[in-house]
Amino acid sequence: MRIPLAALIGLFFTGLFFAMAIFAPLIAPYGMAEVVGDVWEPPSDQFLLGTDSIGRDLLSRIIYGGQTTIFIATAATALSFIIGSVLGFFAAVSGGWVDQSISRFVDLIMSIPTLIFALVVLSVMPTTITILIVLMGLLDSTRVYRLARAVAVDITVMDYVEAARLRGEKIGWIIFRETLPNALSPLVAEIGLRFIFAVLFVSTLSFLGLGVQPPQADWGGIVKENKEGINYGISAALYPAYAIAVLCISINLVADWVLNRTTSLKGGRG
Amino acid sequence: MTNPLLKVRGLKIGATIYPPGEKSRDIEIVHGVDFDLAPGKVLGLIGESGAGKSTIGLASMAYGRGGVEITGGSVEVNGRDILHSGLRDVRRLRGAEVTYVSQSAAASFNPAKQIMEQVTEAAIFQNKFSRQDAEARAVELFRKLGLPDPENIGSRYPHQVSGGQLQRCMTALALCPQPDLVVFDEPTTALDVTTQIDVLAAIKEAIRDTGVAALYITHDLAVVAQVSDHIMVLQQGAMVEYGTTDQIINAPKEDYTKALVSVRSITHEEKQPTATPVLQVEGITARYAGTNFDVLKDITVDLHPGQTLAVVGESGSGKSTLARVITGLLPPSAGQITFDGRTLTPDLATRPLEDLRELQMIYQMADTAMNPRQTVGTIIGRPLEFYFGLKGAEKQKRIQELLDEIELGDGFQDRYPAELSGGQKQRVCIARALAAKPKLIICDEVTSALDPLVADGILKLLLNLQKIEDVAYLFITHDLATVRAIADSIAVMYQGNVVRYGPKSEVLSPPFDDYTDLLLSSVPEMKLGWLEEVLEHRKMESAGN
Numbered sequence: 116m117r118i119p120l121a122a123l124i125g126l127f128f129t130g131l132f133f134a135m136a137i138f139a140p141l142i143a144p145y146g147m148a149e150v151v152g153d154v155w156e157p158p159s160d161q162f163l164l165g166t167d168s169i170g171r172d173l174l175s176r177i178i179y180g181g182q183t184t185i186f187i188a189t190a191a192t193a194l195s196f197i198i199g200s201v202l203g204f205f206a207a208v209s210g211g212w213v214d215q216s217i218s219r220f221v222d223l224i225m226s227i228p229t230l231i232f233a234l235v236v237l238s239v240m241p242t243t244i245t246i247l248i249v250l251m252g253l254l255d256s257t258r259v260y261r262l263a264r265a266v267a268v269d270i271t272v273m274d275y276v277e278a279a280r281l282r283g284e285k286i287g288w289i290i291f292r293e294t295l296p297n298a299l300s301p302l303v304a305e306i307g308l309r310f311i312f313a314v315l316f317v318s319t320l321s322f323l324g325l326g327v328q329p330p331q332a333d334w335g336g337i338v339k340e341n342k343e344g345i346n347y348g349i350s351a352a353l354y355p356a357y358a359i360a361v362l363c364i365s366i367n368l369v370a371d372w373v374l375n376r377t378t379s380l381k382g383g384r385g
Numbered sequence: 386m387t388n389p390l391l392k393v394r395g396l397k398i399g400a401t402i403y404p405p406g407e408k409s410r411d412i413e414i415v416h417g418v419d420f421d422l423a424p425g426k427v428l429g430l431i432g433e434s435g436a437g438k439s440t441i442g443l444a445s446m447a448y449g450r451g452g453v454e455i456t457g458g459s460v461e462v463n464g465r466d467i468l469h470s471g472l473r474d475v476r477r478l479r480g481a482e483v484t485y486v487s488q489s490a491a492a493s494f495n496p497a498k499q500i501m502e503q504v505t506e507a508a509i510f511q512n513k514f515s516r517q518d519a520e521a522r523a524v525e526l527f528r529k530l531g532l533p534d535p536e537n538i539g540s541r542y543p544h545q546v547s548g549g550q551l552q553r554c555m556t557a558l559a560l561c562p563q564p565d566l567v568v569f570d571e572p573t574t575a576l577d578v579t580t581q582i583d584v585l586a587a588i589k590e591a592i593r594d595t596g597v598a599a600l601y602i603t604h605d606l607a608v609v610a611q612v613s614d615h616i617m618v619l620q621q622g623a624m625v626e627y628g629t630t631d632q633i634i635n636a637p638k639e640d641y642t643k644a645l646v647s648v649r650s651i652t653h654e655e656k657q658p659t660a661t662p663v664l665q666v667e668g669i670t671a672r673y674a675g676t677n678f679d680v681l682k683d684i685t686v687d688l689h690p691g692q693t694l695a696v697v698g699e700s701g702s703g704k705s706t707l708a709r710v711i712t713g714l715l716p717p718s719a720g721q722i723t724f725d726g727r728t729l730t731p732d733l734a735t736r737p738l739e740d741l742r743e744l745q746m747i748y749q750m751a752d753t754a755m756n757p758r759q760t761v762g763t764i765i766g767r768p769l770e771f772y773f774g775l776k777g778a779e780k781q782k783r784i785q786e787l788l789d790e791i792e793l794g795d796g797f798q799d800r801y802p803a804e805l806s807g808g809q810k811q812r813v814c815i816a817r818a819l820a821a822k823p824k825l826i827i828c829d830e831v832t833s834a835l836d837p838l839v840a841d842g843i844l845k846l847l848l849n850l851q852k853i854e855d856v857a858y859l860f861i862t863h864d865l866a867t868v869r870a871i872a873d874s875i876a877v878m879y880q881g882n883v884v885r886y887g888p889k890s891e892v893l894s895p896p897f898d899d900y901t902d903l904l905l906s907s908v909p910e911m912k913l914g915w916l917e918e919v920l921e922h923r924k925m926e927s928a929g930n
Binding site: 273274275277278280281282283284292293296297 | 712713714733736738741742744745746748750753754755756757758759767768771817821
């Protein structure tokens with residue numbers, strides 16, 4: 116099997132970021148909240164990316180920040196997929212009023228802009244990582260629901276699903292054995308996209324001060340902490356932004372490749 | 386001898402295939418075909434799907450469908466090599482000298498434009514006629530093709546005429562620019578038999594009157610025998626036999642041609658009804674939710690154990706709806722169904738497992754009837770596991786037995802449906818139904834999507850299995866030849882009613898009601914001059930009335 120170059124690049128950076136997130140304490144040269152130098156020192160041998168607005172090592176902040184961002188995004192994506200796809204398949208397979216009521220409720224949630232919804236909720240709830248994950252997962256699951264339901268509706272009209280119904284199969288078999296395997300490739304590609312949106316969303320919230328709270332590092336928060344530096348020609352705020360961009364692009368490249376690979380009718384093995 | 390209009394020499398056509406996970410590679414789909422077509426003659430191209438018929442037809446207008454490339458040989462139209470001339474010349478050829486009639490007129494007409502505009506477009510574009518002349522000519526063609534209200538039908542939109550009429554409009558479209566050659570690509574395949582005969586007669590007459598030459602592509606030898614002067618039999622991109630229609634039909638030389646000519650020669654002794662039917666349908670009336678008319682009206686039929694009831698009718702007659710009612714997918718608004726002495730509940734969800742097991746179904750499209758992500762072993766094994774709780778080695782053994790029964794043998798358990806041919810897929814579906822040890826199998830058009838020889842194999846298999854397993858079939862089909870081959874009793878359906886019902890021998894012998902007569906006489910027969918006979922017969926009858 117030959118992996119295309121774009122996917123290789125994507126895989127390399129995705130792997131790198133995830134490895135950095137997992138082994139953050141081993142890799143980071145300094146502690147996360149440890150003040151080790153002057154304010155906004157330029158990059159040097161001692162501080163590879165320089166220091167931040169209160170003299171912490173920027174590289175270490177970014178590595179720990181990556182851990183937080185990636186963890187929140189991964190957990191939120193997983194939650195949104197579990198909720199969204201199970202509900203979506205359930206609605207498509209059940210049809211009738213079940214489908215109608217779930218779908219209209221999802222429409223209702225989707226009619227409120229996500230960011231505003233999140234801001235309102237976070238302003239009354241305590242901003243902990245758990246709440247962030249649950250909130251993002253629930254909000255994103257509406258998008259996943261839409262996709263899963265659309266894909267599943269196409270599948271449930273196939274004769275093999277009818278054959279399973281005539282056989283007397285329970286709804287669990289129809290969802291997990293007949294529908295899910297055939298809906299997998301669009302969903303897998305969607306996982307990539309939703310993960311990217313989750314990264315961007317949590318970064319946005321942190322940038323606005325409603326996401327991850329200091330002193331804990333996360334990429335959006337680091338941009339916020341260092342944004343004043345840009346006025347003085349200090350590039351500290353740009354590094355976490357680069358990290359966000361590189362992660363998003365590389366995951367997209369991987370998702371594209373996965374989608375290409377799985378859209379064959381050969382049991383997805385091709 | 387006059388110069389041929391169309392001269393094809395050593396035509397080779399290649400295509401690029403993209404097997405998933407592997408590198409794309411080039412394959413040859415037509416391996417050097419030669420033929421001539423004289424002006425005003427009709428050549429029938431016949432073969433199974435994948436034989437390269439349509440590809441050759443399109444090559445005669447220097448066209449290859451997406452991914453298809455003409456790799457060798459020459460095609461000459463009116464003495465000019467069209468494969469090596471520039472695009473400008475090809476454009477002057479298409480729609481002027483050579484025109485094309487496709488299988489699905491509904492998919493080929495632009496729904497947003499009036500028929501007249503589309504019929505005259507090529508003639509005007511090619512400067513063959515002025516708009517006025519082209520429209521006059523189109524009206525003349527509409528009349529010749531037997532379309533109702535020829536003066537005004539051109540101002541209708543495609544959705545305002547029926548399928549058979551639209552197919553005739555498309556023939557008018559092809560003939561309007563006064564071409565030298567028309568390529569007919571399965572023009573009647575998608576139509577009901579009763580419509581097919583009209584379209585066929587109209588095409589034949591139009592060809593005769595306009596003196597145009599034609600390539601007539603079809604998989605139905607009986608149809609091509611009615612319209613063509615010569616027939617070329619193709620198999621997997623190579624010519625098998627070429628001869629006059631008379632010779633091919635009455636004295637075929639090659640084995641493959643012989644098989645095609647003698648297809649549907651299965652004979653089946655009609656069985657006597659038994660004391661207690663396995664399935665009794667009594668006074669079933671049904672309609673779909675949200676509609677205000679009954680699709681089934683007071684249907685009453687019986688089916689005896691180990692026998693076959695054929696339900697025949699055109700599309701829209703309610704055949705498949707009857708299957709949906711019996712399986713419980715569509716609860717009826719009135720009537721009752723008794724199965725094996727028990728009254729079936731109207732809704733699928735409330736039926737006991739035993740009822741579900743004993744009533745199995747086989748579908749028309751084997752492709753969509755099997756989950757593409759499950760192996761043959763899983764597909765056949767699931768009913769065994771589900772109904773009988775078989776596991777492990779025991780299940781494997783039973784799966785293999787079933788595979789042997791459907792004549793597939795070893796090495797199929799781990800294959801995915803995409804790795805099977807059309808006939809093999811349908812066999813696997815049969816095995817899945819048999820796995821449940823049913824008393825009744827509903828077969829919904831199970832052979833309509835298959836090539837004639839493959840369909841024949843499936844029918845023989847079904848008859849064989851009926852003897853071994855003593856299972857009853859409710860056989861839904863629009864194909865009367867199939868009915869003759871396998872039925873014990875027949876129900877003829879028309880617009881939701883059963884218009885004729887009884888043992889095969891009775892239903893298929895006179896006196897007929899009008900509809901059954903129309904249906905029976907419309908089935909093409911494998912002999913020369915059949916079309917004329919039928920039309921003559923109908924003319925006399927209508928004159929007599």
